Amino acid sequence: MKINIKMLNGQECEFDVPNEMTVAELKTHAYEVFKIPVKDQRLLLTGRPLCDEKSLIEYPQIKNGTRLNLVVKQQPVIKTEELEEMVTKHVREHYSTEDTVKVLKEFMKEFDRSITQFSLDDYERMAKSLLSNDEQQTSQ
Incomplete structure (x- = not known):
């Protein structure tokens, strides 16, 4: 089956791949063409990320001729270690050390799951909301 992968900068490439190929394997092929590390790639279908x-x-x-969008994952504004430190500091005030470790582990799993489920539409809605709040605050 032929799959087109298009980047936001306009670069596009067609790949002839078997149906059984995993998304991770397709990302490896995309790396060979676009030179974007697999770990930094996010393949989207109708704005939703595909699971590796x-x-x-x-x-x-996904059928013959389907176009997938390839976006490069941006580095997070808050590093994972900083987020873990912030959560630990807050949770430690209310729980034992052992329970804090458990809560942190579950929080980070849920955080990662939530982030990977975001679509471009979700990011756009969030950005519009934040920008409109900023505009309202500066006009007051």
Whole structure:
């Protein structure tokens, strides 16, 4: 099956791949063309990220000629270590050290899951909301 991968800068490439290929394997092929490290790639279908572990056939919308968008993951504004430190500091005020470790571990799992589920539409809505709040505050 032929899959087109397009980057936001306009670069595009067609790949001839088997249906059983995983998203992670497709990212490896994309690396060979676009030279973007696999760990920094996010492949999107209709604005939703594809899971590395799934095969292309597990997405019924992916057919011969489908175009996927490739975006480069931005480095987080807050480093993971800083986020963990902030959460630990707050949770430690209310829980034992052992419980704090458990809460932190679950928090980080949920945080990672939530971030990977965001679509471009979600980011756009969030940005519009934050920008409109900033505009309202500066006009007061």
